[in-house]
Amino acid sequence: MELSPEEYGAYWRASIRVAAGVIIVTLGSRLASPLLSGPTVGAIGLGVVLLILLILAGTYVAMLGVARVVRTAVDAEMRG
Numbered sequence: 743m744e745l746s747p748e749e750y751g752a753y754w755r756a757s758i759r760v761a762a763g764v765i766i767v768t769l770g771s772r773l774a775s776p777l778l779s780g781p782t783v784g785a786i787g788l789g790v791v792l793l794i795l796l797i798l799a800g801t802y803v804a805m806l807g808v809a810r811v812v813r814t815a816v817d818a819e820m821r822g
Contacts, residue, residue: 764806
């Protein structure tokens, strides 16, 4: 698979998006874990909501990156 400079840049930007999504999910789980082990129902509820929102955001960012990587690879294969 031969990549043009533009495709190469798009590929790496997409890889950074995938990594950012993984980081968001990881940090979200670490951020929400003290709330999930809290003694009150309010803290646990806030932790669950926070965890769900951060997992959704991280998954969305990662899937945007995966879609860009696949699109770049398909474009390079169709061209070559």
